[in-house]
Amino acid sequence: MGDALILRFAALLSAWGLISGHSRVTIVWSRLPAGPPMTDSKTEALSSTLASTIDPILQRPLAELGYITSARTKRLGAAVIDVLLPVPGPPGHALIETVTSAARSVPGVRSVQIRHELMTDEQRDDLMSRVRGEKRAVGGPGSSTYVIAVSSGKGGVGKSSVTTNLAVSLAGLGHTVGVIDADVWGYSIPKMLGAEGAPAVIADSIIPLRAHGVSVISIDYFVPDGQAVVWRGPMLHKALEQFLTDVFWDEPEFLLIDMPPGTGDIAISISQFVPRARVLLVTTPQPTASRVASRAARMADRVDQKVIGVVENMSWFVGDDGKHYEIFGSGGGADLAEATGVDLLAQIPILEAMRSGADRGDPVKVAAPGSEAVHAFDDLARRLIATRPRIRMHPELRIG
Ligand SMILES: Nc1ncnc2c1ncn2[C@@H]1O[C@H](COP(=O)(O)OP(=O)(O)OP(=O)(O)O)[C@@H](O)[C@H]1O
Numbered sequence: 001m002g003d004a005l006i007l008r009f010a011a012l013l014s015a016w017g018l019i020s021g022h023s024r025v026t027i028v029w030s031r032l033p034a035g036p037p038m039t040d041s042k043t044e045a046l047s048s049t050l051a052s053t054i055d056p057i058l059q060r061p062l063a064e065l066g067y068i069t070s071a072r073t074k075r076l077g078a079a080v081i082d083v084l085l086p087v088p089g090p091p092g093h094a095l096i097e098t099v100t101s102a103a104r105s106v107p108g109v110r111s112v113q114i115r116h117e118l119m120t121d122e123q124r125d126d127l128m129s130r131v132r133g134e135k136r137a138v139g140g141p142g143s144s145t146y147v148i149a150v151s152s153g154k155g156g157v158g159k160s161s162v163t164t165n166l167a168v169s170l171a172g173l174g175h176t177v178g179v180i181d182a183d184v185w186g187y188s189i190p191k192m193l194g195a196e197g198a199p200a201v202i203a204d205s206i207i208p209l210r211a212h213g214v215s216v217i218s219i220d221y222f223v224p225d226g227q228a229v230v231w232r233g234p235m236l237h238k239a240l241e242q243f244l245t246d247v248f249w250d251e252p253e254f255l256l257i258d259m260p261p262g263t264g265d266i267a268i269s270i271s272q273f274v275p276r277a278r279v280l281l282v283t284t285p286q287p288t289a290s291r292v293a294s295r296a297a298r299m300a301d302r303v304d305q306k307v308i309g310v311v312e313n314m315s316w317f318v319g320d321d322g323k324h325y326e327i328f329g330s331g332g333g334a335d336l337a338e339a340t341g342v343d344l345l346a347q348i349p350i351l352e353a354m355r356s357g358a359d360r361g362d363p364v365k366v367a368a369p370g371s372e373a374v375h376a377f378d379d380l381a382r383r384l385i386a387t388r389p390r391i392r393m394h395p396e397l398r399i400g
C-alpha cells in the first residue's frame with residue numbers, strides 16, 4: 001500500500017510540474033463588460049468577499065488559510081489578486097476559478113487578474129499544522145465523528161448504493177459527511193458518486209475528493225490503473241489506518257464506511273481503530289439474504305460493535321400500472337431487524353434510474369429527484385441524525 005501510494009503521488013506531482021522545478025507565475029485574465037469606476041470601498045468589499053469564500057480544496061473560508069497574499073482594486077474596475085496555491089494541477093485550478101468568480105461577484109469589479117505561485121514546503125507544512133491542529137484519527141479518542149460501517153453478509157445487495165445515497169442525503173440536510181470506500185475488491189464509490197480522479201496531498205495530509213457535498217477516499221485512488229492487487233490482512237489494516245489518520249477529514253459529523261461483502265479482516269480492523277463505530281446492515285427482502293446478513297450482525301457482536309439498524313434494499317418495484325411488485329420476495333428486512341433486536345430503518349425500492357445514475361456517477365437525488373427512493377434515503381438520514389449518539393470529546397475526563 002505504502003509504495004503504491006507514494007508512486008501514485010510522485011507521478012501526480014511530477015505531472016503537475018511540482019517536482020520538476022520552481023513555481024511559475026501565470027496571469028489569468030477574466031474580463032467583464034465595462035461598468036462604473038472602482039472606489040477604495042471596493043477593495044474592502046473584494047477583501048471581505050474573498051475572506052468568506054470557501055476553499056474548494058480544504059472546505060474552509062479563505063481567510064483561515066492565508067492563500068490570498070494581496071487583493072486590491074485599481075482604476076477601471078480591475079481587481080488584482082495574489083494567490084499562494086497549496087497544490088498545482090486540477091485542485092489548484094479549481095481554487096483559481098473559485099477566487100476569480102468570487103472577485104467577479106463584487107459589484108464594480110470589471111476584470112480580474114490573478115497572479116499565483118506555489119507554496120513552498122514550509123508554507124504547506126505551516127498551513128496543514130494550522131488547519132489540522134493536533135493530528136488524530138477520525139473516530140478515535142477525542143473525535144466527535146459518528147462512524148457508521150455499512151455492512152452485509154453478502155455481495156450485491158446494495159451496500160455501496162446505500163452508502164452513496166445516504167451520504168448525499170446527510171449532506172443535503174446540512175451535515176458534514178465523509179465516506180471511506182473500504183471495499184478493496186469491488187471499490188465502487190468513486191464511480192457511483194462521480195468522484196473520480198486522484199486526491200491532492202498537502203504536506204503529509206491526503207485531501208479527500210469531493211462530490212455532491214461529500215468527501216470521499218477510496219482504495220481505488222491508490223491502486224495503479226488496471227492492476228489487480230493482492231491484499232493481505234496486514235496491508236488492509238495499514239490502508240485503513242492511513243485512511244483514518246492521514247486523510248484530512250476535518251472532523252465531519254458523519255463518516256460512512258462502505259464495507260467489503262462478508263465478514264472479515266476489514267471488520268476486525270475497524271473494530272480496533274474505531275471501537276465506537278456502529279454498523280448499519282443492508283439486506284434484500286429475500287429470507288436467504290437476511291440469514292446471510294445476520295452473520296454480519298453476529299460478527300459485529302463478536303467485536304463489540306453495536307448494530308444501529310437494518311436497511312432493506314430492492315424492496316419492491318413500482319410498475320407503470322402503479323402496482324408494487326415484490327421481485328425479491330418480502331419480509332427479509334423485518335426478519336433481520338427482529339433477529340438482531342434493532343429497527344428496520346428504511347425500505348428502498350428498485351428504481352432503474354438508481355442503477356443507471358450510479359453507472360454515470362449521479363446519486364439518485366440527481367438521477368430521479370423527488371422519487372420514492374430519494375424520500376426513503378432522506379428519511380433514513382433524518383433517523384440517523386436524530387439518534388446520533390452524544391460523543392464525549394474528552395473521554396479521559398471523568399467526574400468523581
Ligand atoms: N434500489 C436499487 N434500484 C436499482 N438498482 C439498484 C438498487 N440498489 C442497488 N442497485 C444496483 O445494483 C448493483 C449492486 O449494488 P451495489 O453495488 O450498491 O451493491 P453492493 O452490496 O455494494 O455490492 P458489492 O458487494 O459488490 O460491493 C449496482 O449496479 C447498483 O446500481
Ligand SMILES: [Mg+2]
Nearest residue numbers: 159160183188
Ligand atoms: Mg459495494
